[in-house]
Amino acid sequence: MSWELDNANERNKMAPYTFYIPGSDVIDKLRLGDLVKLIFLGESETDGPAGEKMWVEITERYEERFKGVLTNEPYDLKGLKAGQEVTFKVEHICDTQYDDPSSSDWDYYFDMKVVVSRDVLDRREFNFMLRDAPNNDQDSGWSILSGYEEDEYLQDAANLQCISIGVILNMDDSILSIIDERPMCAFERNEDGVFWKIDDYDWDGYLNG
Incomplete structure (x- = not known):
């Protein structure tokens, strides 16, 4: 596989006041058909390493493990295309379609x-x-x-x-x-x-x- 998923939880640990991750209340809401955003890392089609945040539609959930389908067309990553199946875990999720009251804290720290x-x-x-x-x-x-x-x-x-x-x-x-x-x-x-x-x-x- 020419790409991998970045660990959003680890990014948050390294930069807890500038890198947002959804709270547990939001994660608990996730159901089949919901959209979550993941960070895909891999090789660029044009020049070296690349990373892109893209939306994935959840098709299966087993507690903290998920399967989904990529809904975005990658801009520059090799080996990925819209409609591709993706397996991921809670720690890979960096955003969801749900409103998260705690996100206002990150807005303040960033703005x-x-x-x-x-x-x-x-x-x-x-x-x-x-x-x-x-x-x-x-x-x-x-x-x-x-x-x-x-x-x-x-x-x-x-x-x-x-x-x-x-x-x-x-x-x-x-x-x-x-x-x-x-x-x-x-x-x-x-x-x-x-x-x-x-x-x-x-x-x-x-x-x-």
């Missing part, structure tokens, strides 16, 4: 943006957080730094990026308890690895500097 330094992304570490007034509905107001950046580094806009807050939570979700703090607050990580609020932060210097 809400933070400003981070490239150093945070390179190190996959952050030790300072500051929340200013948001500029729009998708701007959280948070700026997140590793704590190792020099002033000259931060003055270069190329060293700053706007990303989804879920990417930061994938690194360290201990900040869930503080991400809803009101604007004009600052936190830094102490020697025990815990974020503490900076009560005497120099806001005049920050706002007028």
Whole structure:
């Protein structure tokens, strides 16, 4: 077989705040004729490895094992075509046709943006957080730094990026308890690895500097 199914559960474990999988309540609803989305991996018809998310109609279910029929025509994967039978398990399902109340959490983590330094992304570490007034509905107001950046580094806009807050939570979700703090607050990580609020932060210097 020139293709295989990706494990959506494993993807979710690696990126729990940016990779959605349906909750157990949704999985329990699945019946014959329902559509589920799977991730197919294989070789591209044109150039190297490829992956495509496609819908499969369930034709058989045995608890957590399924059979189905591919309803999409693959864009570029070898050895696959619409109407082909597919055997899969719960861990392969990355979406369904059902509304999932929990999906709003992923929407928030994906849509809400933070400003981070490239150093945070390179190190996959952050030790300072500051929340200013948001500029729009998708701007959280948070700026997140590793704590190792020099002033000259931060003055270069190329060293700053706007990303989804879920990417930061994938690194360290201990900040869930503080991400809803009101604007004009600052936190830094102490020697025990815990974020503490900076009560005497120099806001005049920050706002007028």
